[in-house]
Every structure is written in structure tokens, then in C-alpha cells.
Amino acid sequence: MKNMFLLGECMIELMTTSSNTMKQSFAGDVFNTAVYLKRTFADVNVQLVTAVGKDPFSLNMIQYFKDENIGTDLVFTSDTKIPGLYSIQLDEHGERSFTYWRENAAARQVMQHIQSEQIAQLSAGDMFFFSGISLAVVEPQARNDFWSMVKQLKASGVQIVFDPNYRPRLWQSPNEAKAQFELAFHAADTLLPGIDDFEQLYAINNAADMIGFLAPFGIGELIIKNGPESVVALFNQSEPVEFKVKPVTNVVDTTSAGDSFNGVHLGARMNGIAVLDAIDLASKSAAFVIQHKGAIVDKVEFNQFSKTLSLS
Template sequence: MKNIFLFGECMIELMSASKEGSSNTLKQSFAGDVFNTAVYLKRTFSKVNTHLVTAVGKDKFSLDMIEYFKSENISSDFVFQSETKIPGLYSIQLDDKGERSFTYWRNDSAARQVMQHIDDEVTNLLSKGDMFFFSGISLAVIEPQSRTAFWALIDKLKAAGVQIVFDPNYRPRMWTGPEEAQEQFELALQKSDLSLPGVDDFEQLFGMTTVEEVNNYCKTFDLSELIIKNGEQGILVVVDGDVSHFAITPVENVVDTTSAGDSFNGVYLGARAEGYSVNDSITLASKAAGFVIQHRGAIAPADEYDTFIKAQLASV
């Protein structure tokens, strides 16, 4: 069985359940880009061993979070518990088109210190995996002084034959400035085998507005697989230098775009790990993302998603 490790942060999520006047009733859940990716990967490909690599606290929210991981059949063997820190928290606000904005409270997040828990023994265990996934948010979350240790970990995993996967998920407010993010993203792309960028991320960070510009930039890195997502305009795929374009059928009933890219990533990576072709992997991932954005919150209802994705898997 394949083993995929996903490195990042899971947070406490708050979303408005009902609003009356100045009163706002909030619904509490758990989410985060890498965690969302893990959920959709495991829900779609149950035979893939899916491990979250993160840190939480020992408070009630942290304990509930770990139980939630288990309920989604995500391994918590590499979910470390801090004695002094707690999970980060964020709230989602949606506009009438389903586009979201966020407010974060994460300065005291245990995930910022996750590298303190990764010693030689943990590194050896991670080196036995098939794939290691991280995102631009993963990089921004960890303390800056821990990034040298993180890149040393990546070098060791790559030397051991682990496939390194990077999603350049850019959030400007998490960085001291674009120069810091550019430096870290370039390092990530240099060390990665597969990358799943979105044009919107590169537009914010590098001023690139087309898939062609993103592809030309990425040609300087030794990526064996590059999946450039550009919303309804489709996906540009580069595999071992061969370029192809995949059209996307737009979703009419968009409710919440919170986890569109995360669900795509999870299903795509799971499909590739299970031996699906690039074409079939993109087809499945795109359909999953289209389903997810028709539901509120980052994590769609499990029973509805399972029914939907089983039908899609049967048709591939």
C-alpha cells in the first residue's frame, strides 16, 4: 500500500450558521489546506495510507481534532502534541458568489513549531513513504528559524526516493513581504518532483497572468510533472516536457470555493499514487472539486461525497 505524508496545519474553523441583526451564530469545524487535501485523498482512495504531519496542543479542541482525523481514517501517528501551544483558528466570510475571505488567529499555533518534533527517528520513518506533500501555507506557518531544518528534511526524503510535491498556495498576509515568499517558493520548486500551482497564486506573487507564463517560469526547475490550474479556463499539464491542455466544465451552482484546490490536489495525488493516468486523474480531481464547491465549508458531507465519488470512479 502507498504511504503519502502531508505536512501542514489543521485549524479550528468558524463559519456563520445563522445571522439575525448583530447576532451571529457560528458553526465550528476543523480545516486547513493540507488537511483538506488529506481528507479528499483518503475519502476517494481508501487504500492509500494517508498521514498528516503537524502539531496540535493538549487542549479540548486539539483532542477533538485528533478524533476528527481518526474519523476520516487519516493517520495521526505524526500528529505531535505541544505542552504549551494550541491550534490556530480562522473564520470564513462568504459573498453572494461563494467567494470567501478569512480572518485568522494563528500566532500561537502549535503547527508553527512542528519541526521541533521531527528528529532522526521521525525522518527515517518519513523516508519510507512514497510521497511527501506540502504547500506555500505550510512554509509560511512554520517559524522562519525552522525553515533550514525543513529544507534539510526535504533533501533527506528526496535522497531516499520519496516523491516531493509542492502546491504554491500563496497568502500574502502570512509573509513579511513578497521577496521572502518568492525565495521560499523557488527553493520548493527546485526540490520538488511534482507541483500543482494556480495561476492566481503566481499572479499575486510574480505578476504572471497566464498558464504559459507560469509554465515558462517553471521550466527552470527540474519538475517531472506540472499541473497548472486556471479556474474555468482549464488546466495546463506538463509531464516530462510534453504539454497538454484540459478543458473544465464550469459549475453553475457555486456555493463556497473554500476547498476547490485542496480537493483537486487530494484526488489528483491519490489517483496518481494508485496508477491512474494523468488524464483520468485530472478528470476525477476536477469533478471532485466541482462537487465540493457546491457545499458550504471546506469539508463536504461524507455520505454525499462518497456517493458522488464512487459513481465517478466507476466511470473512469
């Protein structure tokens, strides 16, 4: 069985359903990725690396992880902190805007819980995934410990995967984000950026310039997500390949488009599925997800959909 570890934050999600009503659930970019990976590839052992509190929301969150068959061995408990919270509003095109409350989030202190014993457990994995949001949420004074851990995992043969997922409001400055991202680019075996991330942070708005910018880092597998238009892949030192995405006419909520793509793509690659076939599966899954409200689609609906995919 393949072992996948994902470090990040799961938050309390509040979705506006009417003028005075909100629906509560749980979500977060890395957690969403874990859910869609596990739902699509049940044979992968998926473990979330995060921290929660002891409050009722945290207890319900942990139960939700278990209900999704996501391992909780590395879900740590804080005596003083609680999960972060965000609300989401959608416009008529399914595009979203967020309001966050995460200053007291337990996940910010996750590195306090990771010692040599936990690093040894992570080193036995096949793949370790984190995002730009993961990096931003980790307390600045703990980032050296984070990079030391990543170095040890990479030396142990664990494949390092990074999705920049740049969110300006989480960083003190663009330069702070750039410095951390450069470390991630050097460490990553697989990179899953969106063109919108690079446009915001580096003023790069096309795949060709992104490939040129990232060339010095020697990334083995580069999967560039160009929104609803295409995915550009560069792997095995080959020429870039563009995969055209089939347009979705009924876009309801784009919240977890990239996360669901990441989860299915990485699960496919862990199962030996070729890069372009993995992109095809991931694109179809993302297209399905954005036709539903919320970051996490109803489990029964998604499982019915996933049966239509060719996963071998």
C-alpha cells in the same frame, strides 16, 4: 499499500451561518487535501504531519483525524500551544474571505518534533506533500531544518509535491515567499500551482508564461490550475495539454476547490492513473465540493458522489 505524508496545519474553522450564529469545524489546506485523498482512495495510507495542543479542541481535532482514517503517528502534541483558528464569510457568489488567529498555533513548531527517527519514517513513504501555507506557518528559524529534511526524503526516493498556495498576509514580504518558493520549485517532482498564486506573487497571469518561468527547475509533472476554466498539464517532457473544466452553475462555497483537486489528483496518480484521467477525476471532485458549504463536505454525501467516479 502506498504511503502519503502531508505536512501542514489543521485549524479550528468558524463558519457564519446567520447574523449571530457560527458553525465550528476543522480545516486547513493540507488537511483538506488529506481528507479528500483518503475518502476517494481508501487504499492509500494517509498520514498528517502537524502539531496540536492538549486543549479540548485539539483532542476533538485528533479524533476527527481518526474518524477520517487519517494516520496520527506524526501528529505531535505541544504543552504550551493550541490550534490556530479562522472564521470564514461568503459573499453571494460563494467567494470567501477570512479572518485568522494563528500566532500561538502549535503547528508553527512542528519541526521541533521531527528528529532522525521521524525522518526515517517519512523516508519510507511514497510521496510527501506540503504547501506555501505549510512553509509560511513553519517558524522562520526552523526552515533550514525543514529543507534539510526534504533533501533527505528526496534522496531516499520519496516523491516531493508542492502547491504554492500563496497567502500574502502569512509572509513578512513577497521576497521572503519567493526565496522559499524557489527552494520548493527546485525540490518538487510534482507542482500544483494556481494561476492566481503566480499572478499575486510574480505578476504572471497565464499558463504559457508560468511554464517558461518554471522551465529551469526541471519539474517532472506540472499541473496548472486556472480556476474554473481549465487545467494545463506538462509531464514526461511532452508539450503542454489543456484540459477544459466543465462549468459549475451552482457555486456555493469555493473554499476547498484546490485542496479537493489536489487530494483526488494525487491519490489517482499514486494508484497509477494517467495524468489526464487523474485531472478529470480531480476536476469533477472539486466541482462537487464547491457546491457545498465549508471546506469539508459531509462524509456520506461525498462518499456517495465518489462512487460515481471511475477510479481504475
